[in-house]
């Protein structure tokens with residue numbers, strides 16, 4: 078057990094699984110000697126060599142498309158996309174090809190592979206680097222779309238993702254890469270990401286998020302506690318598939334719910350959660366479900382991003398309204 | 404003073420002549436002394452596959468017109484291109500990554516004909532490739548299969564196998580970004596892959612001249628660091644010889660080859676198309692004269708291996724094969740609601756399981772939450 082940040086936990090998971098399973102190979106831009114633009118693969122090239130930690134041409138479609146072929150050959154590729162916004166360059170490969178391979182071949186072939194990519198704002202990146210587009214992949218039936226919020230989950234969910242027979246889009250919280258720290262066992266454990274995780278218990282309101290938004294929700298919960306409002310905070314961990322039972326139970330226990338995410342409001346994944354709760358938890362709801370999200374506008378340049386991001390203040394305000402609502 | 408022209412790769416000159424080994428009249432290109440790359444027996448099996456393909460196109464089109472088969476893309480005119488390339492592979496170790504217009508190659512590689520029929524009848528079971536058959540499913544998203552083929556070839560090589568992957572695609576597909584990305588990557592990693600471009604003159608109604616300003620498609624290969632070849636795609640022997648050379652090179656670790664097979668689509672893009680709107684009848688006639696099947700039949704007739712009675716017997720056998728495959732496909736039970744969900748993931752998700760129950764008990768089943 079040691080204290081790690083999220084990047085270190087990811088690197089630890091990659092190294093652990095590469096040592097345990099020589100089918101596992103890494104593909105990406107600048108991931109070799111350089112160790113990746115965020116150093117997620119630092120040291121792995123030295124340890125495992127250029128045949129397993131592979132610098133790829135600058136072409137997201139070819140990284141994902143060839144990873145699918147590599148998976149079909151019997152290897153276990155883990156592809157890094159430098160920023161999730163650039164996974165749009167491979168959208169057709171991910172959504173039409175990787176996600177559907179098992180289904181369209183009636184189970185003969187499976188794209189057992191992982192696509193890792195950081196996403197989210199707040200770190201003053203250039204244009205397009207901060208876009209939270211995870212929900213754009215959440216309609217890709219056949220794909221799993223997951224997003225850890227802390228180092229323990231990052232390692233355990235990544236190990237589970239690499240061992241998963243189905244393709245997993247592993248969305249990493251860019252904002253918390255180095256700042257969020259926690260205890261991480263040195264063993265090779267897995268986290269069952271199909272289950273939402275209640276990271277804080279409270280009786281008055283339920284805050285729901287994933288990735289960085291969970292940490293925003295946790296800080297909001299602390300602020301609310303000073304006002305006597307006790308919040309449950311749920312980390313859904315997985316957008317696709319969604320743990321309906323887990324979120325319904327967490328909302329039924331309080332009757333009030335605020336959903337937090339970075340992507341714009343319209344057609345964001347909060348809409349899916351809200352509609353599901355409106356059907357499944359209807360009789361326990363005591364106030365309208367609120368969503369605290371990015372506005373319906375493109376992600377701005379860095380100088381304006383703090384206004385864009387769903388911050389603690391907005392979550393607290395929404396939670397207060399919801400907690401008082403009838 | 405005028406600005407001097409600085410250009411180290413000037414674009415000029417005539418297009419290269421395609422490799423040809425068998426003339427339209429069925430004689431060998433080099434004259435009687437040249438040795439064909441296939442013996443008579445191999446040519447007879449190739450011819451059988453080519454004729455099967457042609458007969459399937461006829462039968463499928465007629466059934467489609469009667470509403471008894473779905474829309475599919477005929478091979479008509481491209482039989483030498485498809486069969487000659489497929490026969491250069493070893494189905495026991497090499498893979499084919501198809502587009503959708505390669506029926507006889509798939510059959511030769513081990514796909515049951517009824518699978519193809521099921522697929523184009525719209526039955527989900529048609530997507531299944533039997534275990535041990537080294538084929539990926541048919542690709543509908545143009546060019547998307549190209550990077551898969553590169554990854555597959557590269558991965559097999561990384562695992563120490565001497566397998567080669569041949570990927571089919573069209574002249575239209577070569578304009579997609581996936582073509583560029585796949586060729587570029589294949590060159591970098593020296594993947595044992597053969598990019599087999601069937602230049603059939605058309606992408607639906609878009610002529611080859613609207614896809615590229617290059618004289619040939621094959622000449623792009625050196626830009627990716629590997630060789631390109633142009634073959635007469637209506638010449639079974641030339642296609643076979645060029646593909647076999649590429650297979651040997653790939654197997655020996657020499658990396659990829661881009662083969663442009665110059666052929667012609669003798670008919671519609673698919674059964675929903677009307678080529679009379681854009682193809683001139685004279686052009687079609689000139690290609691009908693170069694029919695790839697006639698060419699092989701003429702050669703074999705001159706060798707005393709083909710005549711009317713052998714042809715009639717082959718036709719009979721082929722129509723029985725096709726009828727039996729359609730009958731087998733018709734005998735498959737229609738899809739169920741379960742087929743909608745099965746194999747999306749290794750296991751049904753809870754939500755999928757609930758949705759399936761709703762199909763099965765529409766009145767009382769749980770809602771789709």
Ligand SMILES: Cc1ncc(C[n+]2csc(CCOP(=O)(O)OP(=O)(O)O)c2C)c(N)n1
Pocket residue numbers: 476504543544545572573574575576577601603605606607672
């Ligand atoms: C990505 C994509 N765009 C458009 C289409 C529609 N479409 C189907 S076939 C076709 C033409 C393909 O031409 P080519 O690659 O030359 O192959 P051919 O059909 O001539 O064998 C088009 C545009 C498609 N299936 N996929």
